[in-house]
Amino acid sequence: MSVETFRIGFLPLVDAALPILAHELGFAAREGVAIELVRDMTWATVRDRLLYGHTDAAHMIAPLAIATALGRDRPAVPMAVPFVLGLNGNAVTFSVALARDVGLGDALGDPAVIGAALRDVAAARKAAGKPLRFGVVHRYSSHNYMLRYWLAGVGIRPDADVEIVVTSPPFAADALAAGEVDGICVGEPWNSIAVERGVGHIALATAQIWRRGVEKVLAMREAVIDERRDAVEALLRALHAAAAHFVEPGTAEESADILARPEYLGASRDAVLRAITDRIRLVPGSEPIHYPDFMFQYREAANFPWRSQAAWLYSQMLRWDRADYSAADAATAAAVFRPDVYRAALAGSGAPLPGASSKLEGGIGEPLGAGSTQGRLVLGSDRFFDGRAFDPDDIQGYLADFS
Amino acid sequence: MRIAIIDTSTTRAAIISDGLREAGLDDLVLIDPAGALVAQIEAAKPEVILVNLENPSRDLLEDFFAMSRALARPIAMFVDQSDTEATGAAIDAGVSAYVVDGLSKQRIKPVIDLAVRRFQAFSRLQRELDEAKNALAERTVIDRAKAILMKRRTIDEPAAYALLRGQAMRTNRRIAEIAEAIVTSDALLGDME
Numbered sequence: 080m081s082v083e084t085f086r087i088g089f090l091p092l093v094d095a096a097l098p099i100l101a102h103e104l105g106f107a108a109r110e111g112v113a114i115e116l117v118r119d120m121t122w123a124t125v126r127d128r129l130l131y132g133h134t135d136a137a138h139m140i141a142p143l144a145i146a147t148a149l150g151r152d153r154p155a156v157p158m159a160v161p162f163v164l165g166l167n168g169n170a171v172t173f174s175v176a177l178a179r180d181v182g183l184g185d186a187l188g189d190p191a192v193i194g195a196a197l198r199d200v201a202a203a204r205k206a207a208g209k210p211l212r213f214g215v216v217h218r219y220s221s222h223n224y225m226l227r228y229w230l231a232g233v234g235i236r237p238d239a240d241v242e243i244v245v246t247s248p249p250f251a252a253d254a255l256a257a258g259e260v261d262g263i264c265v266g267e268p269w270n271s272i273a274v275e276r277g278v279g280h281i282a283l284a285t286a287q288i289w290r291r292g293v294e295k296v297l298a299m300r301e302a303v304i305d306e307r308r309d310a311v312e313a314l315l316r317a318l319h320a321a322a323a324h325f326v327e328p329g330t331a332e333e334s335a336d337i338l339a340r341p342e343y344l345g346a347s348r349d350a351v352l353r354a355i356t357d358r359i360r361l362v363p364g365s366e367p368i369h370y371p372d373f374m375f376q377y378r379e380a381a382n383f384p385w386r387s388q389a390a391w392l393y394s395q396m397l398r399w400d401r402a403d404y405s406a407a408d409a410a411t412a413a414a415v416f417r418p419d420v421y422r423a424a425l426a427g428s429g430a431p432l433p434g435a436s437s438k439l440e441g442g443i444g445e446p447l448g449a450g451s452t453q454g455r456l457v458l459g460s461d462r463f464f465d466g467r468a469f470d471p472d473d474i475q476g477y478l479a480d481f482s
Numbered sequence: 483m484r485i486a487i488i489d490t491s492t493t494r495a496a497i498i499s500d501g502l503r504e505a506g507l508d509d510l511v512l513i514d515p516a517g518a519l520v521a522q523i524e525a526a527k528p529e530v531i532l533v534n535l536e537n538p539s540r541d542l543l544e545d546f547f548a549m550s551r552a553l554a555r556p557i558a559m560f561v562d563q564s565d566t567e568a569t570g571a572a573i574d575a576g577v578s579a580y581v582v583d584g585l586s587k588q589r590i591k592p593v594i595d596l597a598v599r600r601f602q603a604f605s606r607l608q609r610e611l612d613e614a615k616n617a618l619a620e621r622t623v624i625d626r627a628k629a630i631l632m633k634r635r636t637i638d639e640p641a642a643y644a645l646l647r648g649q650a651m652r653t654n655r656r657i658a659e660i661a662e663a664i665v666t667s668d669a670l671l672g673d674m675e
Contacts, residue, residue, distance in 0.1 A: 119536070120538045121537070121538060121540040123541050123578075124535055124540060124578075127573065127578060128573065131566065131570055131573045132566070132570065133574075151548075152547065152548050217541050217544075218541075218544065218545045218548055244542070244545070245541050245545040246541075247539075250538060
């Protein structure tokens with residue numbers, strides 16, 4: 080049997096872990112596929128290589144895959160997301176000056192309390208003609224949507240009271256250091272690197288904004304799934320095995336060693352290790368604190384592409400682009416996530432497979448048993464910080480509630 | 483047709499603009515990648531923007547295009563995405579292009595084709611430069627190895643060179659490799675007589 084190769088594009092971020100480890104630790108080889116990793120510096124380039132067939136799949140911010148399928152800012156290309164590479168794992172980091180002005184402590188605070196203090200600072204800065212400026216990694220990123228969700232939730236209008244600009248993850252700490260932005264919302268290890276350099280203070284983990292927020296996905300052109308279905312399923316099994324290994328106790332050191340290497344993240348091994356063990360150093364020189372599920376890679380079928388999560392991202396796209404709801408677009412967005420492919424790949428493996436493809440997002444407080452066709456599935460809290468829930472069948476009602 | 487060029491390599495930007503000028507496209511604006519990108523583009527109002535694929539500012543640029551009032555119409559990479567061969571060649575060469583929507587394919591195609599050829603010419607130049615640098619470094623290390631041999635064995639230069647070459651032939655390695663080994667061991671063991 081010949082070995083099929085998948086060229087996978089990625090950005091130097093901790094949550095590119097699964098394809099990197101699937102390659103390095105032999106999980107791909109065991110499934111009869113090969114992975115070749117292609118490192119880039121911007122999401123635009125990761126996406127372009129994918130669209131034009133330079134790569135077969137990509138580590139990608141989930142909203143960008145959906146925006147591409149919807150033809151936002153460019154001709155539409157049918158996209159497929161058969162696997163989620165992780166939930167959360169991002170943070171909001173303030174400049175040292177803003178942290179002082181907002182009165183950040185040395186523990187993770189309540190998003191509502193920090194938000195209220197931030198609102199006063201934002202108003203003062205706006206009145207002084209120098210509005211606060213935040214950097215996010217892409218217009219179509221979960222970072223942009225999480226930050227906006229939080230700001231709006233505490234009474235700060237993202238497009239009127241502050242400025243939100245785009246900066247590539249590897250340059251986010253630089254932008255903070257140079258004073259180009261007052262805060263960043265970015266993935267690890269770039270928050271920790273800002274803290275290590277003494278230019279930032281972590282204010283919130285994005286998991287505090289949405290406890291189970293969908294983050295990076297494995298994105299492909301839909302055509303690749305159709306043409307290489309068997310190999311794609313083998314690849315998903317390899318990624319799933321890598322995820323299981325990733326959360327095994329005692330593997331973190333080895334994973335950090337691999338990820339920190341120059342050809343992957345080229346970043347501080349200690350910062351990577353902290354991120355994958357859910358420990359974050361909030362303030363320069365302080366002891367890292369433990370925040371459970373800061374980054375979420377495996378449990379609770381975390382890799383399952385819930386269509387309701389794609390629908391939530393579509394709702395945020397409408398909310399912040401001030402676009403009108405379209406039933407056709409909503410259907411296209413939800414269909415980018417492919418639970419059917421995930422189920423086919425992992426059938427018979429013992430991995431829990433949810434019976435449904437969609438759920439109420441933000442509706443679970445205490446751990447809850449969920450219907451599954453295979454394995455036992457318990458879902459943990461998936462609350463939004465403001466307590467709202469998202470019903471994927473009523474996007475318009477959800478959005479109307481915010482205005 | 484006004485074309486803006488944004489490139490992290492000023493040499494490559496110069497090579498591209500020379501090529502475009504030769505082809506009669508002389509309404510060019512070179513954007514300084516270290517300066518304020520958005521303000522420069524806003525001032526230039528280009529119809530085509532050529533940017534190197536690995537440019538770290540691409541996400542920022544796309545955000546700007548999406549929100550832009552200066553460039554009123556939406557922007558897409560490559561006018562005709564069905565021409566996969568041309569787009570593939572552009573990606574291979576490392577060029578990406580943003581085109582003001584509505585510009586006809588006939589007008590934009592030659593610009594992209596030319597940019598691709600100039601990017602390739604630049605890569606060739608870069609390769610030749612690297613090779614020349616390597617050759618220069620090799621010559622330096624061979625000279626140093628010869629000097630070490632001359633001093634240690636009190637022989638003349640042709641004899642030192644003959645020693646190097648003889649060892650290289652016997653061990654089936656390049657003279658530069660042998661020379662490097664001598665220089666390294668001299669650095670480590672030089673004061674042991």
